[in-house]
Amino acid sequence: MLSAKLRQDLIDEKDMEIIFQQHIIEGDSYFFNSLINAPEKEYELRKELSRELKINIRDTVLVGSAKIGFSIKTRQFLEFDEKFRASKMRKDRSDIDIAIVSQALFDDLSEKLYKFTRHYDKAWIAENWQVNNYYSTYSPEKPKLHDSFFYYYAKGWYRPDMLPANFDPPWKETLGRWRASLNRKISIGLYRDWKYLKNYQTDHLETIQNKIKKLEI
Template identity: 35%
Template sequence: MIEDFKADLKVLNSLQIYRKYVLGGVCHLLDNHDLFELREVICEQFQIEFNDVLMVGSGKLGFSIKPSRRFGLFNDDSDIDIAIVSTSLFERVWQEAYLYKKSGADWPSAGRFFKYLADGWIRPDKLPPSNYFDFAAEWWTFFNELTSSNRFGPYKIRGGLYHSHFFLQEYQTICIDQCIQEAF
């Protein structure tokens, strides 16, 4: 698949590559049944639409497109990355985070949290400490239990929360554009 991807970098634009490989195509790590099961568990947990749970990253592609690991193959140290796209869930967390910040509580990563928020996504590792912030506790408990179940292999399962498909697409196409530039 990596050779097909690299060949397509020369003939397709970043949006087309995003559609073909991130939204479409086969999943490198999980077969259709396991991918369905993973997405089903996540959409049930967060009460979101099935189509708003997507596997991304090296687990999906078989290799990374992130600058720090560009074209590095999925391996035993890789994570299963999930993109959750839900405006209502995103806004709920945003409001809770705003109120937490407004309360003056200690939150060392607040600046980084709001930087990612401006880019349309929430990185759970930047949320307020989970012992004080209910959503963070819920998120980490769920994903840690999913990981420790080994139901989808011995890999960490991690998620990012996106405001809309627009922001997921933008985040992914930034890396794809960089891949295109490097291909020439």
């Protein structure tokens, strides 16, 4: 559900970068503060990630519905676990989304992926990059998996869920431990620069703002 403070800031047309900073980057997180009442665990998770990846903890940020309580990227702006409450199916539980911002890590993984795919060899891609652990079926009606990966890559965003199978990112071990501890899937989005994370988030915030103006929400 859209918070009263965020709604008012959007109605007042507050500077979008300030809204992004106040509501997306700073402040309490819905999952750790309100849902499980364990705010220290968020920082423990972020600290372990930053240590494993050799980055600063400030470059790991909780985002999405786990942060603000609802998804800003869907037309329905679903609340955290709303689909799960309706279906009771485990696959519909909301993820804990974490954005990592690191040019060095982004470039390092890009170089490793380049080598892993034999310099993006077309034959290799056709044989090995059609499905993975997240997308186990291929449909000719949908964009190819590698095309979808590079769509986000061009926007400065590295989507691990769209990587070829058997290309494991360096945070796998940490996320595995925390997934077991929290009994919740944890998803990573790696951004090359803060501007890409900001632009992705503010694009969705502007969509919400327009819906408010049109009295659609």
